[in-house]
Amino acid sequence: MSIRVAVLGAAGRMGSTTVAAVHAASDLELVAELEADGDVAGLAGVADVAIDFTVPQATEANVHALLDAGVHAVVGTTGWDAAALDRVRAHASTRPDVGVLIAPNFALSAVLAMRFAAVAARYFASAEVVEMHHPRKLDAPSGTAVHTAQGIAAARTGAGLGTMADATSTALPGARGADVDGVNVHSLRLEGLVAHEQIFLSNPGELLTIRTDSFDRASFMPGVLLAVREVVAHPGLSVGLETFLGL
Ligand SMILES: NC(=O)C1=CN([C@@H]2O[C@H](COP(=O)(O)OP(=O)(O)OC[C@H]3O[C@@H](n4cnc5c(N)ncnc54)[C@H](O)[C@@H]3O)[C@@H](O)[C@H]2O)C=CC1
Numbered sequence: 001m002s003i004r005v006a007v008l009g010a011a012g013r014m015g016s017t018t019v020a021a022v023h024a025a026s027d028l029e030l031v032a033e034l035e036a037d038g039d040v041a042g043l044a045g046v047a048d049v050a051i052d053f054t055v056p057q058a059t060e061a062n063v064h065a066l067l068d069a070g071v072h073a074v075v076g077t078t079g080w081d082a083a084a085l086d087r088v089r090a091h092a093s094t095r096p097d098v099g100v101l102i103a104p105n106f107a108l109s110a111v112l113a114m115r116f117a118a119v120a121a122r123y124f125a126s127a128e129v130v131e132m133h134h135p136r137k138l139d140a141p142s143g144t145a146v147h148t149a150q151g152i153a154a155a156r157t158g159a160g161l162g163t164m165a166d167a168t169s170t171a172l173p174g175a176r177g178a179d180v181d182g183v184n185v186h187s188l189r190l191e192g193l194v195a196h197e198q199i200f201l202s203n204p205g206e207l208l209t210i211r212t213d214s215f216d217r218a219s220f221m222p223g224v225l226l227a228v229r230e231v232v233a234h235p236g237l238s239v240g241l242e243t244f245l246g247l
C-alpha cells in the first residue's frame, strides 16, 4: 500500500521539487498540494505524511495543526529555535501515534559534514562555520549552520574544552558573525549559489576544512523521501535526519 503524501509550500523552490519527487516514487501517492491559507486540518484522514517546505513564520503552526490532525510531519523549513522545538516536543508527547521530523538539511553530504564536524570538534582548539546561500533565503544563519554549530559546541563541552581564543576587542557589528553556543557562524548571500557550508577546525600549525555543496535542490530529495518512509515508525519529535540514519 502506498503512503499518502501532502506537500505544504508546494509552489515554492523546495515544494515544487518535492512534488515532482513524490510523483516519481512508486510507493508514494501525492494527495494534496497546499500553499498559504491551505486547509491543514483538512488533511486528517486524507494524508499519512505531510512535508513542510514553507516559511519560518508558518511552519510551527503547520506542525501543531498536523499533530492535531494525526498526520506525520517531515519538516525541512528552517528558523526553529529551542522554545519552538520544546512546544512541538510537548504537543507530540500527547500524540504517541504521530511522528514529527524536523531536519535543517536533507542532503546526505550536509548531514555527513555536520556529523564529521561533531566528531572532529573535540580535537581542535578553534572552530568556525561559514554558510553560503542564494540571496532569496529568509533566515540567517541557515538552519544547517545553526545545527552544525550546536553539534560542535556540544562536542567541545563533552570534551571539557573551554571558550575559544579570540582577542577581538573592537569590531564592526556582525564582523565576527553570529554566536551560536560559543561558535561563530558567518552568513554569505550570493546570486548563483544554492546551499553551501564550510566548517573550519584548527590547531596551531594545522587546519581541517569540511565542505558541503548542494548545487541543485535534487540533492535534498533522497533524504526527504527516506524521511517520509521512516517518520511513520518514529513517534514523537526527532531533530535532524541523522537520527533516522543511525549516525
Ligand atoms: N531541510 C532542507 O534540506 C532544506 C530546507 N530548506 C528550507 O525550506 C524552506 C523553504 O525554502 P524554499 O522552497 O527555498 O522557499 P520558497 O519561498 O521558494 O517557498 C516557500 C513556499 O511556502 C509557501 N507558504 C508560505 N506560507 C505558507 C503556509 N502557511 N502554508 C503553506 N505554504 C506556505 C510560499 O507561498 C512559497 O510557495 C526554507 O525555510 C528553507 O530554509 C530549503 C532547502 C533545503
Ligand SMILES: O=C(O)C1=N[C@H](C(=O)O)C[C@H](O)C1
Residues within 6 Å of the ligand: 078, 104, 105, 133, 137, 138, 141, 142, 143, 144, 145, 194, 195, 196
Ligand atoms: O534556504 C535554503 O535554500 C536552504 N535552507 C536550509 C538551511 O537553512 O540550512 C538547508 C539548505 O542549506 C538550503
